[in-house]
């Protein structure tokens with residue numbers, strides 16, 4: 344799940360909403376107003392405005408944004424009240440005691456994107472791991488409303504399936520006797536500054552060459568040819584403060600349409616390893632298929648509200664086994 348924590352989108356780190364350790368299921372919502380597609384850089388502001396509107400609603404008397412999670416059209420999941428909290432969105436005390444609430448940043452027209460559906464499905468699965476029962480319903484099943492609109496209602500009725508993405512886990516099925524090729528890269532004594540709330544590409548300064556390690560110019564690409572792979576990377580990060588959050592992922596890059604440079608076209612799901620400040624060693628592992636014309640790279644993000652101290656990645660290791668696709 345590509346989770347964006349409350350602190351990262353500008354809400355107090357913990358929701359004041361009442362605890363609700365378990366519930367029958369999850370209710371799906373949408374914005375219910377016109378909402379046009381927009382760049383992801385505007386999504387956090389949208390989530391803040393949903394929270395502001397809820398806080399300003401004197402009739403409902405909300406303490407916080409009413410939903411447990413919100414998903415944007417780009418597949419990111421924003422932490423609302425979070426798991427284990429009673430929602431305020433379902434239309435009544437008993438509805439809120441029985442169902443958690445997830446909201447699509449989607450309006451009254453157009454089809455929800457696959458990435459949005461994936462984000463919703465991941466938020467629902469996460470709530471199910473944290474106390475929600477198997478039931479997934481529409482807001483309109485609980486109270487008289489059109490929410491979450493036609494397309495999302497159909498998606499819920501159809502079993503809220505997880506749409507495919509190109510980085511979907513894809514267990515390698517190499518020939519019985521196929522021998523995988525191994526790849527290994529390192530970045531040592533190479534300090535990479537991590538800017539807050541920004542994905543930073545790791546650069547690699549050494550490559551395994553037979554038995555030996557060879558120095559090379561720093562550059563981010565790890566796997567270049569189409570293949571099925573099982574890969575992992577680990578990073579050592581210094582300067583973290585308690586409350587900072589670290590996230591890791593791989594990304595797929597392709598030549599830009601105009602042929603000038605590379606652009607990120609897909610990412611693997613985020614892992615957010617836990618830590619308690621200071622520094623630490625974080626690892627990420629993924630099994631997938633790299634399509635033709637793409638490159639695999641590794642990225643790190645740290646979330647921090649106050650960005651005064653320097654956070655650096657000073658060491659990274661990558662290892663992979665891959666089979667030509």
Ligand SMILES: [Zn+2]
Pocket residue numbers: 371372373432482488490491
């Ligand atoms: Zn609703």
Ligand SMILES: [Zn+2]
Pocket residue numbers: 382383384386415416417418419
């Ligand atoms: Zn977005």
